[in-house]
Amino acid sequence: MKAMVAQEKLIQKYNLPVPRYTSYPTVPFWENQMKGDDWHSLVHQAFQLYGKEDGIALYIHFPFCESLCTYCGCNKYITRNHEVEQTYSDSLLKEWKGYLKTFGEKPRIKSLHLGGGTPSFFSPEALQKVLGTILESCEIDPAKEFSFEGHPNNTTSEHLRVLKSLGFDRVSFGIQDFDPKVQEAIHRIQPFEKVAEVTEAARNLGFTSINFDLIYGLPHQTQETLQATFGKVKELLPDRIAFYSYAHLPSVFKAQKSFESFLPKETEKRKLYEFGKSLLKDFGYEEVGMDHFALPHDPLCLAKDMGTLHRNFMGYTLSPGKIMIGLGASSISDVYLGYAQNEKNHKTYNQQIASAENIIQRNHRNSELDLLTRDLILDLICRHEAEIPAKIWDELPSLNRRNLEEMEQEGLLIRKENQLVILEPGIAFIRNICFQFDLKMLERKEVTVQFSKSI
Template sequence: MTIQPELIQKYNSPAPRYTSYPTVPLWENNIQPNHWSQLVDQAFQIYGKEEGISLYIHLPFCESLCTYCGCNKRITKNHDIENPYLESLLKEWENYLNIFHEKPKLAAIHLGGGTPTFFSAENLFTFLKKLIESCEILPGKEFSFEGHPNNTSIEHLKKLAELGFDRVSFGIQDFDLLVQKTINRIQPFERVQEAVENARSVGFKSINFDLIYGLPYQNEETLSCTFEAVQELKPDRIAFYSYAHVPTSFPAQRSYESHLPNEIEKRSLYELGKSLLIEMGYTEIGMDHFALPKDPLNLARQSGKLHRNFMGYTTSKSKILIGLGASSISDIYIAYAQNQKSVELYQNEISKANWPIVKGHSLTEEDLLVKEIILDLICKQAAFVPVNIWSQLSDSSLENLRDMEIEGMINIMGKTIQITELGIAFIRIICMQFDLRLQHRQEEVFSFSKAI
């Protein structure tokens, strides 16, 4: 689909990615450590006993800096830090087990980073075995990790498969050598191919590629070559993300500012990538994501059971996501909490048997209503909007929604809003019209990446 340049120019403004509502910069930070214990207990009693819980484990270490990256990471070649950090994770997990008073049912684990495979296969295995043995594993569980093709060894894959991991997401970003050199993420096609073949050989049933559009020196020719390589390896899922250029937060991004595509060129890259993926047989899942027709993500989308949390789109129905590790975020449905970003501060708090929480937010009834609207828009491209939410929308948001309907991006039918195929490209901006917290703080400036 060709999108009119004037629409891109009109709506390509900074906007949240809505992995949560309220978004992290707008949290009230109204949670004290003892309050967090009470909220976790409350949420676990209501939701966790039947649905189970999901775990996100942040492993922040990398041996070199990828200059495009906006994740919380620690660059080091010192592997002596592995065991002390893993011991801190287990101590933090023990805090949660003390609240649950029983073996929790475990629906999902995701290892994120940083580079999880910075850790040795043996150290990861020992740590995860202890954690998993403290839980009851639910049928249909999803155990996944983020892998760097350059250091995801066959030993990593075998050890993780032994523990029940069968999903891996490889951070590819782009296969073009000039692009890779510029963002300091050099990984030859042959190395990626080897990692994919190794994963499949030991029983991994789902392989995802993370790709990015809008990177320096990308153009339609180079992107077409990248997708030819993707087609050869045929991963089950594709996350095709918009490059988030926020040099004020990540100074390394300044090194290539003059080589970035403009907003029209950037959107053309996405539309080209999308068309190539559809030609290959992938289905668009929602914001930035594609999957093969029989993939569980696509089946969940078709049945209306697709969910989204800080890990992205998921088929898990668990409302409780516990984040372990420096900077990790927990979402227990009724509240959020984020850990200290500094590895040292995180480990220091853990060593004192304290919660390492640095910020949090307890959701109001209104927050929960808006959260459901935004999640439905992102997962189902349609949402019911109660009268009390419509009545609170700002004049500018109501005007934007009227314009969007005229422009063919949404359909408004009574109290229901539906996003069209055209509107999917603007989904973050559409969601922002219902962000009451952001509307109440319009005078403030937040560091969001551009929406398109």
């Protein structure tokens, strides 16, 4: 009972709005120093330093969906007009052609991920044309990792066949929850039978890794409904599971207001996670990084055990390269030396591409201190331990040092000299721990930024 009370007090203390740290610095704190051709000059420099030897990762954003999922915080555009596919496909290929010119030589692709929106909104023929053209312009690494996000309701056997023929071997299905009442509230209706059908089809075609995205903290969720959902998950036993915290930001995503009064309270929400986590471990899954689980045979588990796990805007990956190029509206590129994000509105993006305008909406050139902090946070999120560079420790305000001391007293971490190790109870608060090293947040307290709560 004491342990439960202590856990509830920690949840109340640390359930604060903090970044998810898919990058450092986080996007709201990018400084937008680059103008004109500066971004492509930086990409060329990074490619010469890292990309030629390590290869590159590629992310392509497909923003279109036929219906609105009210929980969703992604960049999307709701339409049933599939004529948008042609213009957007042309834009993607023109953007990629620009990067090929910037590289100056044929790149080697190590990983490719399609996200959205709904990539399977596009017809198999449209995907074949875009992806086939891009891949023909590259060398393909023998250890490549190609994956896409699939909506169970509209991912057809033809989608799977075409993508498999292009080299895709992993698919991530957005399940979220199997309970009918929860599905209705978040406007994501997909029967278990449909999910089972598309999962079996992917396996039959030779997809070697299948991931389910699940969310805790959704409206009407209880331990009983979650147990039923996980019972169905056990029947299909995907290789990987991402078990995310629902991010409630109704001031940004207005559709979330529709179910606001049915959300679980913060302590109930955390109990849902702990309950789901215990079920997954009973099923044989191992915890990998933050919010991710995988069966022991999955390469993600092997990467965790070997200390080679990497994380970028696409999530956890086996490819620890430093170059990730994002194509499409709102896509983010990360070339280690800096970041850039494309224009978010797909119509404006298309217009800018057609008229050869600069499509970069935000950017950031990393300083030496940025890179040190980025690597520290990445180590904490991937390996749950890190070495704290003296330059970072010297910059930390006394308040943040005291916060880390409190976390150590609370049993969340151990710090010995310049080494920091996150303990099992601290994994639930990993974003809060990373936050203590976020020097950009400390420097610009006047900036009002909305982040989801950590629990």
